[in-house]
Amino acid sequence: MESLTDQQVLAHSTAKHVHHTWAKTFQCRPELYIKPQTLEEIQNIVRLAHKRRRRLVVVGCGHSPSDLTCSSSWMVNLDDYNRVIKVDKARKTLLVQGGIRLRKLNSEANKEGLTMRNLGSIDEQSIVGAIATGTHGSSLKHGLLSESVRSLQIVLANGQAVRCSKEQSAELFKAALISLGALGIIVEVEFEMIDAGKIEWEQELVSLNHVLTTWENTLWTQKEYTRVWWMPYMKRAIVWSAEKTDKTLRPPQESWYGGSVGFHTYHNLLWLSNYAPWILPWVEWFVFGMQYGFSTGNKTSAVEDLRTGLLMNCLYSQFVNEWALPLSKGPEAITRLSAWINGEPGAGGIPFSSKGLYVHCPIEVRVSDTSETRCRPYLDNTVHDGPTLYLNATLYRPYLQDPPCWKRYYEAFEWLMQEMGAKPHYAKNFSYTSSEYLSEKLGEGLTQWLKVRHDADPDGMFLGEWHRRTLGLGTADIKYRLQEREVSRQKASDGGKLWVGEVTASAGPAAEAFGDVKPLNVRTRSESPGASSSASSFDMMHGAEAEKSILYNGSEYDDDEEGVRFHGNPRTRMTGTAVFDKM
Known part of the structure; x- marks a missing residue:
């Protein structure tokens, strides 16, 4: 019989989603694709994924053309967790939910006379995705977008929501500013703005x-x-x-x-x-x-x-x-x-x-x-x-x-x-x-990040093949029970690659957990049993606990057509300036 928690996860999930990068270089078919709407849902997803021994990967608009977000396990999309929580005009900061896109963040800030100080080439990414990979613009007066982050709240592998900043849990904060999706699910970001202009x-x-x-x-x-x-x-x-x-x-x-x-x-x-x-x-x-x-x-x-x-x-x-x-x-x-x-x-x-x-x-x-x-x-x-x-x-x-x-x-x-x-x-x-090569060039920074990452997620719930191949995670003495491994790449019908993976400690078909929800029939998925605890050294960090947020009473926001001109499309008319005015 399904528990209430299981039903809450199922309420906003599907087993029929096909995920692909924006460039369609990679695609994959996650066993479960989940779009939570509350912090409690996100925490329940993490706890249930650990119970069922599944990897979790968080995805947004898919603008990374690599296999970083590919998974055959459980995929979480925060597009429905995208509201402005609080505007502090005195400090020129916005506290926002992790799924907010940069375009919406800037639009809402603009209503308060504020704007982001720097941007990359597009504003379609979620705020979490942009900072997780080291997004930058082009100015000697600015650095990475993460320089404007004042604090974060992140749900760790044990389901606990922890707030961190330069002053509070600084090690976790420095690891989360470029997390590569491997620490947990960042659910809130406090972002510093400048006056609009x-x-x-x-x-x-x-x-x-x-x-x-x-x-x-x-x-x-x-x-x-x-x-x-x-x-x-x-x-x-x-x-x-x-x-x-x-x-x-x-x-x-x-x-x-x-x-x-x-x-x-x-x-x-x-x-x-x-x-x-x-x-x-x-x-x-x-x-x-x-x-x-x-x-x-x-x-x-x-x-x-x-x-x-x-x-x-x-x-x-x-x-x-x-x-x-x-x-x-x-x-x-x-x-x-x-x-x-x-x-x-x-x-x-x-x-x-x-x-x-x-x-x-x-x-x-x-x-x-x-x-x-x-x-x-x-x-x-x-x-x-x-x-x-x-x-x-x-x-x-x-x-x-x-x-x-x-x-x-x-x-x-x-x-x-x-x-x-x-x-x-x-x-x-x-x-x-x-x-x-990367280990040599990143040096002590990588060493510190790996330590924080292991403490936050000792079973590798947020680790995939990209992390193994790029950072050597899971290839040395430390093995991660829930880390997903790539088992094949097949040619996709749209010219990209269909990515297929498996979780080492898979508990068997998802139907065991979700009744009549049928997973993809991936023959290479491991059926071997396994169990592990999710004790974390961040368990009681600064008395952290899940926080309920009062949403900022801003206007509802819907994407408009203006955004597509920066997203790989021409203007609808035959002439204009929308394509090559800023290559």
């Missing part, structure tokens, strides 16, 4: 030589926000920069090519290049010439609200491979990669042939500075004693087809990044990097 942005087509010669003086410091899109075959770049302003809102100048025409033209040319890759240098010249002009010096500008002005269109399904290294090493890294891509003598010292290999553009170049971070996450992958450069080698998947160059390109790119001592972005597609 506008930015004036300008972008200019320049030579790559201009970028390199201004690198150490004005390129990154002239304005508060700066990012560069490098076109490797033309050896040019688009420099986008922005500063806060009080000027009247002004949209960018419209272009007949800047809407659906440009969007679909580039998409189809990329698809054609999968069969004739040698056309990619011409595609780069044509597509970006049509949008930005064929001569250097062309400029466009606009004045937008800060909360939308920092966003850009991600265009199409894609692989992304981004690494962090000292800003001072940027000219060397770009020069060497440029030489290799263009097949120049010496090829930048990269020991892989680039003959017959053609890549997509642009290569994204961004920066941050975390040297004065108030509370550094244990897994912070940035440079600690100076500015950080991020190089992102993007490869599109036109109509969900993998480009033929991706394996050799990424193997060479990752070799160069490792040779220069760089560290990968956790949410991206790095494929040729060992856990030993």
